[in-house]
Amino acid sequence: xxxxxxxxxxxxxxxxxxxxxxxxxxxxxxxxxxxxxxxxxxxxxxxxxxxxxxxxxxxxxxxxxxxxxxxxxxxxxxxxxxxxxxxxxxxxxxxxxxxxxxxxxxxxxxxxxxxxxxxxxxxxxxxxxxxxxxxxxxxxxxxxxxxxxxxxxxxxxxxxxxxxxxxxxxxxxxxxxxxxxxxxxxxxxxxxxxxxxxxxxxxxxxxxxxxxxxxxxxxxxxxxxxxxxxxxxxxxxxxxxxxxxxxxxxxxxxxxxxxxxxxxxxxxxxxxxxxxxxxxxxxxxxxxxxxxxxxxxxxxxxxxxxxxxxxxxxxxxxxxxxxxxxxxxxxxxxxxxxxxxxxxxxxxxxxxxxxxxxxxxxxxxxxxxxxxxxxxxxxxxxxxxxxxxxxxxxxxxxxxxxxxxxxxxxxxxxxxxxxxxxxxxxxxxxxxxxxxxxxxxxxxxxxxxxxxxxxxxxxxxxxxxxxxxxxxxxxxxxxxxxxxxxxxxxxxxxxxxxxxxxxxxxxxxxxxxxxxxxxxxxxxxxxxxxxxxxxxxxxxxxxxxxxxxxxxxxxxxxxxxxxxxxxxxxxxxxxxxxxxxxxxxxxxxxxxxxxxxxxxxxxxxxxxxxxxxxxxxxxxxxxxxxxxxxxxxx
Amino acid sequence: xxxxxxxxxxxxxxxxxxxxxxxxxxxxxxxxxxxxxxxxxxxxxxxxxxxxxxxxxxxxxxxxxxxxxxxxxxxxxxxxxxxxxxxxxxxxxxxxxxxxxxxxxxxxxxxxxxxxxxxxxxxxxxxxxxxxxxxxxxxxxxxxxxxxxxxxxxxxxxxxxxxxxxxxxxxxxxxxxxxxxxxxxxxxxxxxxxxxxxxxxxxxxxxxxxxxxxxxxxxxxxxxxxxxxxxxxxxxxxxxxxxxxxxxxxxxxxxxxxxxxxxxxxxxxxxxxxxxxxxxxxxxxxxxxxxxxxxxxxxxxxxxxxxxxxxxxxxxxxxxxxxxxxxxxxxxxxxxxxxxxxxxxxxxxxxxxxxxxxxxxxxx
Numbered sequence: 002x003x004x005x006x007x008x009x010x011x012x013x014x015x016x017x018x019x020x021x022x023x024x025x026x027x028x029x030x031x032x033x034x035x036x037x038x039x040x041x042x043x044x045x046x047x048x049x050x051x052x053x054x055x056x057x058x059x060x061x062x063x064x065x066x067x068x069x070x071x072x073x074x075x076x077x078x079x080x081x082x083x084x085x086x087x088x089x090x091x092x093x094x095x096x097x098x099x100x101x102x103x104x105x106x107x108x109x110x111x112x113x114x115x116x117x118x119x120x121x122x123x124x125x126x127x128x129x130x131x132x133x134x135x136x137x138x139x140x141x142x143x144x145x146x147x148x149x150x151x152x153x154x155x156x157x158x159x160x161x162x163x164x165x166x167x168x169x170x171x172x173x174x175x176x177x178x179x180x181x182x183x184x185x186x187x188x189x190x191x192x193x194x195x196x197x198x199x200x201x202x203x204x205x206x207x208x209x210x211x212x213x214x215x216x217x218x219x220x221x222x223x224x225x226x227x228x229x230x231x232x233x234x235x236x237x238x239x240x241x242x243x244x245x246x247x248x249x250x251x252x253x254x255x256x257x258x259x260x261x262x263x264x265x266x267x268x269x270x271x272x273x274x275x276x277x278x279x280x281x282x283x284x285x286x287x288x289x290x291x292x293x294x295x296x297x298x299x300x301x302x303x304x305x306x307x308x309x310x311x312x313x314x315x316x317x318x319x320x321x322x323x324x325x326x327x328x329x330x331x332x333x334x335x336x337x338x339x340x341x342x343x344x345x346x347x348x349x350x351x352x353x354x355x356x357x358x359x360x361x362x363x364x365x366x367x368x369x370x371x372x373x374x375x376x377x378x379x380x381x382x383x384x385x386x387x388x389x390x391x392x393x394x395x396x397x398x399x400x401x402x403x404x405x406x407x408x409x410x411x412x413x414x415x416x417x418x419x420x421x422x423x424x425x426x427x428x429x430x431x432x433x434x435x436x437x438x439x440x441x442x443x444x445x446x447x448x449x450x451x452x453x454x455x456x457x458x459x460x461x462x463x464x465x466x467x468x469x470x471x472x473x474x475x476x477x478x479x480x481x482x483x484x485x486x487x488x489x490x491x492x493x494x495x496x497x498x499x500x501x502x503x504x505x506x507x508x509x510x511x512x513x514x515x516x517x518x519x520x521x522x523x524x525x526x527x528x529x530x531x532x533x534x535x536x537x538x539x540x541x542x543x544x545x546x547x548x549x550x551x552x553x554x555x556x557x558x559x560x561x562x563x564x565x566x567x568x569x570x571x572x573x574x575x576x577x578x579x580x581x582x583x584x585x586x587x588x589x590x591x592x593x594x595x596x597x598x599x600x601x602x603x604x605x606x607x608x609x610x611x612x613x614x615x616x617x618x619x620x621x622x623x624x625x626x627x628x629x630x631x632x633x634x635x
Numbered sequence: 636x637x638x639x640x641x642x643x644x645x646x647x648x649x650x651x652x653x654x655x656x657x658x659x660x661x662x663x664x665x666x667x668x669x670x671x672x673x674x675x676x677x678x679x680x681x682x683x684x685x686x687x688x689x690x691x692x693x694x695x696x697x698x699x700x701x702x703x704x705x706x707x708x709x710x711x712x713x714x715x716x717x718x719x720x721x722x723x724x725x726x727x728x729x730x731x732x733x734x735x736x737x738x739x740x741x742x743x744x745x746x747x748x749x750x751x752x753x754x755x756x757x758x759x760x761x762x763x764x765x766x767x768x769x770x771x772x773x774x775x776x777x778x779x780x781x782x783x784x785x786x787x788x789x790x791x792x793x794x795x796x797x798x799x800x801x802x803x804x805x806x807x808x809x810x811x812x813x814x815x816x817x818x819x820x821x822x823x824x825x826x827x828x829x830x831x832x833x834x835x836x837x838x839x840x841x842x843x844x845x846x847x848x849x850x851x852x853x854x855x856x857x858x859x860x861x862x863x864x865x866x867x868x869x870x871x872x873x874x875x876x877x878x879x880x881x882x883x884x885x886x887x888x889x890x891x892x893x894x895x896x897x898x899x900x901x902x903x904x905x906x907x908x909x910x911x912x913x914x915x916x917x918x919x920x921x922x923x924x925x926x927x928x929x930x931x932x933x934x935x936x937x938x939x940x941x942x943x944x945x946x947x948x949x950x951x952x953x954x955x956x957x958x959x960x961x962x963x964x965x966x967x968x969x970x971x972x973x974x975x976x977x978x979x980x981x982x983x984x985x986x987x988x989x990x991x992x993x994x995x996x997x998x999x
Binding site: 012013014016017020021024025027028031032034035036037038039040042043045046047049050051053054220221222223228 | 804807808809810863865866867868869870871872873882883886887888902903906907910911914915917918921922925928929931934937941944948951952955956959961
């Protein structure tokens with residue numbers, strides 16, 4: 002018998018019992034732990050399990066279409082695929098990086114930068130590595146389902162904008178929501194990567210156009226592979242918007258501006274509906290609908306012709322002689338000077354000790370208000386301006402809608418500026434020099450207006466002082482109306498004058514405007530208008546230039562017109578920048594051709610302007626940076 | 636009494652409890668692996684149970700006093716086997732734990748556990764006084780320390796630690812001065828700190844321990860296992876999601892759900908109710924072992940049974956604790972439930988020792 006089997010084999014029963022108590026205690030503690038997880042916190046963990054199990058992939062709601070006034074589609078959507086990179090497994094991504102970049106034709110530096118940027122975002126948020134997948138990309142992803150499971154396809158709806166920069170500024174474009182917009186909107190309105198309107202109507206009516214994204218919930222396993230679809234929440238498409246734009250009229254406007262720098266707006270003075278609005282040069286919104294590269298963006302931004310600028314509502318320029326219409330209204334309404342006021346125009350005159358020239362050195366002889374408008378006589382309006390004084394001019398200019406927002410339903414409208422003595426003192430801390438009033442009298446000097454302001458103002462005058470809010474949404478409600486009653490006599494005298502500009506011998510718009518309408522046998526439509534040329538350099542400065550330089554020198558030439566004379570149904574403003582010819586020579590025929598096209602369409606005739614398509618060419622005249630005060634032209 | 640020595644004197648209660656645990660284990664292994672690349676694992680596990688059962692019957696018929704006689708040889712053999720496993724053993728999951736025997740990879744350390752139980756049972760039974768001396772404690776420390784270190788080198792922290800409760804429970808039953816107990820505790824703390832800062836732990840072991848301390852730290856990294864296990868357990872609720880319906884389990888979020896984390900899979904599909912039944916089964920198993928120890932005919936038998944009980948209790952506490960995030964991930968399987976050949980066979984062989992002691996209880 003071995004020595005370890007001793008005689009005394011009493012067992013430590015007490016300690017054994019103590020051990021069993023310890024065992025019971027241990028099991029109880031474990032049960033308590035399970036109780037805590039499974040009973041107390043079970044809801045929390047059930048949520049986590051659900052999040053594990055279910056992956057939600059958004060089904061992008063298509064944006065609403067944009068239609069013209071007759072329901073023709075201007076902006077549509079097309080389905081496209083984006084390639085997503087699922088970021089659940091960084092090690093795998095690192096391993097597969099060369100294969101992915103080679104297969105999708107992207108640089109690894111780009112992808113790594115994107116990955117670095119996305120590091121702060123939750124892992125389940127996939128990265129869009131290729132917003133628009135080509136057929137080759139799709140084939141690559143499909144054929145590498147097994148070995149590159151981190152690549153996923155997402156169907157998206159892309160914006161399809163009209164070709165040839167058509168209506169670009171009005172439509173605007175969409176893009177990924179910016180961090181600023183995200184912060185501004187707050188809450189859960191947007192999520193990173195959402196597509197929102199960034200400019201133009203896309204931005205103005207983003208809430209209408211945007212639908213509600215749907216959601217596909219899929220059960221995925223621990224390596225993220227979808228096992229089955231749980232359910233779909235169908236997306237709610239965005240609502241379409243119908244515009245007041247007439248696609249035919251818009252095309253006429255675009256063609257007229259092809260190769261030029263400028264803007265055209267046509268609207269109905271009786272309700273403010275905009276039929277056409279073009280600004281050139283323009284840009285291709287399709288470039289924005291995907292993801293514009295930094296290089297393209299800089300090119301657009303740095304272009305001296307400012308293609309991103311919607312000149313129709315953002316160009317703030319001196320109105321030139323168009324301003325004489327507003328001044329005439331002020332004179333007739335205030336009786337300063339009296340309505341029968343007339344002067345003799347020798348082609349020059351002294352005002353506040355300064356010699357001022359008329360645009361026509363031959364002079365206009367005896368001039369009353371009607372003749373002054375028709376011939377755009379500077380000397381007459383210098384005299385009127387001198388008598389009215391700065392504050393009366395300023396009052397009427399403001400009351401008739403200059404120097405303030407028109408309230409058009411587009412973002413980023415510029416207000417322009419109408420100076421006054423109070424403004425001069427506030428900004429420059431000195432009193433208004435009466436000499437400045439003389440320049441202002443012919444729409445020069447520190448006055449800045451936008452094309453949309455001019456066309457609204459002239460329309461309202463022709464309507465007897467009823468100013469409709471210009472707008473692009475057909476169902477806009479309410480359309481704001483501003484009333485500034487103008488007497489019947491004033492309206493008659495001013496519109497008669499504007500009728501004369503186009504239809505009377507010697508009118509500044511007659512030579513180039515009248516034949517266009519007469520040729521189309523539309524001389525009876527009573528097309529009225531007013532020319533304007535704002536120089537950006539003084540007359541003396543201009544004289545110093547050589548003949549060749551003078552030819553290239555930049556003018557802002559205007560024409561604002563409407564038809565018919567009473568209760569006009571169409572008003573149009575044309576701005577052409579950089580034209581060496583006078584206003585009557587460039588802007589007036591454009592307006593006349595536009596109005597001709599309008600009536601041809603109205604009368605059911607073929608629109609001649611659309612039959613011969615102009616070949617667009619890029620404007621080459623540079624935009625001078627500063628507008629130098631004044632002189633008198635036309 | 637002599638006839639009893641020749642018949643099968645098995646503890647049928649103990650066997651019933653163990654078989655119930657095995658059955659639940661088989662069902663949960665099936666639930667966790669069916670329809671996937673690992674399907675059919677329950678049949679493999681059934682084979683391990685069969686082999687283990689046969690081993691148990693064989694071991695229960697060998698007189699344990701004969702085994703105790705051979706302790707020096709067994710001890711030396713086990714140390715040698717561990718050394719061989721370290722040098723030439725096949726590498727699985729980055730650890731050298733296995734020796735190929737008859738075409739089957741067996742984990743040497745599982746057998747070593749059994750031998751350490753026998754070695755310590757002999758040592759403790761030879762202590763005549765009711766108090767262990769400091770020299771006794773040092774000897775025990777060395778006896779356990781050598782194989783534990785070799786196992787740690789494989790590296791297999793879980794199994795190495797499993798030897799410690801055998802010594803602790805034995806020392807407690809043999810009688811230990813509270814000053815010595817405090818000293819051992821302090822020493823343990825020092826070893827833990829040195830082990831952490833020294834190069835005794837592999838980076839992944841440190842990672843696991845660090846993860847245990849802060850599982851939320853990196854959800855997709857090391858804390859992922861614990862977090863996913865907790866999600867599985869917690870989302871099970873009281874009644875569970877139903878057999879084969881646990882999303883965490885079925886979709887593979889629970890790590891090694893058929894083996895080390897099988898309790899998480901059970902907790903998700905059978906809920907707190909299932910866990911309660913399971914833990915009560917383990918409680919019954921452990922108390923039945925203590926009962927067997929109480930009825931042993933001598934101290935050596937008692938130490939053998941309590942050595943087995945100590946390892947099982949340790950496994951249950953550490954494994955279940957790990958599943959709910961109370962214990963670090965150390966790779967300790969749940970006895971009779973987790974899939975695994977070596978651990979299942981060890982469990983049954985250990986039961987064989989217990990049956991052996993029981994068979995001899997009326998002898999003398």
